[in-house]
Amino acid sequence: MAVSIKNKEYQLLDKFNAGDNLLYFPSKCILGKGEAVSLSAEEQSGLSFSERIHTLFRKAEVLGKDEPIIIGALPFNKGNRGMLIVPESVEQQVDMDSKQAGYTASSLSIKNIQSIPFAADYEKAVEKIVSSIQNGELEKAVLGRILQVAAKEELNIPQLIKQLIAENENKFNFALNISDGTERKKTLIGASPELLISKYGKTVVTNPLAGSRPRKADPLEDRQMENELRHSKKDLHEHQFVVHSIEEALRPFCKSLYVPKKPSVISTNTMWHLSTKIVGELKDSSTQSIQLAECLHPTPAICGTPADTAYKKIEMLEPFERDYFTGLIGWSNRNGDGEWAITIRCAEIENNLISLFAGAGIVEDSVPQEETAETAAKFRTMLSALGIKNIEEEGHKQC
Numbered sequence: 001m002a003v004s005i006k007n008k009e010y011q012l013l014d015k016f017n018a019g020d021n022l023l024y025f026p027s028k029c030i031l032g033k034g035e036a037v038s039l040s041a042e043e044q045s046g047l048s049f050s051e052r053i054h055t056l057f058r059k060a061e062v063l064g065k066d067e068p069i070i071i072g073a074l075p076f077n078k079g080n081r082g083m084l085i086v087p088e089s090v091e092q093q094v095d096m097d098s099k100q101a102g103y104t105a106s107s108l109s110i111k112n113i114q115s116i117p118f119a120a121d122y123e124k125a126v127e128k129i130v131s132s133i134q135n136g137e138l139e140k141a142v143l144g145r146i147l148q149v150a151a152k153e154e155l156n157i158p159q160l161i162k163q164l165i166a167e168n169e170n171k172f173n174f175a176l177n178i179s180d181g182t183e184r185k186k187t188l189i190g191a192s193p194e195l196l197i198s199k200y201g202k203t204v205v206t207n208p209l210a211g212s213r214p215r216k217a218d219p220l221e222d223r224q225m226e227n228e229l230r231h232s233k234k235d236l237h238e239h240q241f242v243v244h245s246i247e248e249a250l251r252p253f254c255k256s257l258y259v260p261k262k263p264s265v266i267s268t269n270t271m272w273h274l275s276t277k278i279v280g281e282l283k284d285s286s287t288q289s290i291q292l293a294e295c296l297h298p299t300p301a302i303c304g305t306p307a308d309t310a311y312k313k314i315e316m317l318e319p320f321e322r323d324y325f326t327g328l329i330g331w332s333n334r335n336g337d338g339e340w341a342i343t344i345r346c347a348e349i350e351n352n353l354i355s356l357f358a359g360a361g362i363v364e365d366s367v368p369q370e371e372t373a374e375t376a377a378k379f380r381t382m383l384s385a386l387g388i389k390n391i392e393e394e395g396h397k398q399c
């Protein structure tokens with residue numbers, strides 16, 4: 001049974017060890033230890049996300065698990081395997097103090113750093129998407145790249161997640177064990193600013209982000225960036241694709257749906273984003289959060305419009321498998337209440353190797369160099385928590 005704690009002085013986070021599964025969301029922190037039930041790659045094969053969750057709950061029931069909670073990560077490609085488990089024990093905390101998480105990052109010694117693809121090749125791929133858009137093949141596609149960092153020493157995951165949480169208050173922070181039953185210890189870690197769906201009873205909330213500017217150290221320049229974004233035709237247009245598609249997907253499930261007419265601007269520690277918070281009331285409160293997430297995924301915020309054409313372009317132009325990047329991370333209980341965030345501002349870590357992921361939405365008037373700069377700024381969420389401050393220039397020279 002899940003144990004709930006309400007005490008600001010107490011930090012559930014302090015109990016996190018490498019190999020555990022942690023979600024540190026604005027609403028609550030969930031720490032899962034051990035693995036009571038999971039789904040193998042074979043068991044997941046051919047199943048939708050909802051069917052996987054359903055199968056896992058059934059397995060937990062057979063074992064007599066009381067009030068099971070599923071924690072996991074689901075991939076960008078709906079056909080790939082994900083990581084879904086009912087932990088052996090679950091503790092939750094609803095009243096946290098992220099500032100207390102603070103651990104001062106020491107600078108990581110780096111052996112090697114590389115962009116995949118190189119920045120110049122990323123820009124060529126952006127150009128190709130822009131031409132396809134101009135030819136009328138599609139309207140938007142999100143193109144990603146990886147920054148691969150080899151550190152001199154193995155990473156300390158508990159320290160890293162604490163630092164990430166301290167730097168990313170009120171974001172969807174996570175550290176999940178994606179080792180996949182093998183000897184190789186792999187962690188998916190990140191601080192996502194983007195809620196795909198939350199569902200509590202009859203209430204659903206989604207908060208798409210699309211349209212971005214990097215934050216600046218100088219306060220005046222920083223405000224300028226925010227202002228520019230708020231009035232940018234290109235970004236407002238890009239944002240509209242996302243809001244429109246989410247509204248269409250959610251409406252059939254809802255008795256009422258509130259969609260603000262204009263986006264607001266929100267900030268992370270590294271970015272400004274156009275944001276629209278959409279709130280709905282479900283017709284049927286037994287609708288599962290994962291069912292809604294599955295219906296929305298992949299949104300044009302992380303894939304494109306139309307989704308199938310954008311998907312094909314991404315597969316053709318990105319020289320790597322996205323896997324968990326731009327998939328979902330979250331939890332669900334037996335009633336179907338749950339929260340699923342989009343897996344961005346994240347990295348996969350295996351010993352001393354870190355793969356950071358970032359993507360940018362490409363539309364008709366996108367400028368390739370600006371998209372490289374945008375992805376570089378998005379990498380900074382993870383880089384900063386790793387204590388790597390000045391990689392941008394260094395990275396550009398080497399990439």
Ligand SMILES: C=C(O[C@@H]1C=C(C(=O)O)C=C[C@H]1O)C(=O)O
Nearest residue numbers: 210211212301344358359360361
């Ligand atoms: C794909 C990412 O971010 C997405 C793309 C955005 C954009 O293009 O403006 C903004 C937020 C996210 O929806 C990422 O952070 O890697």
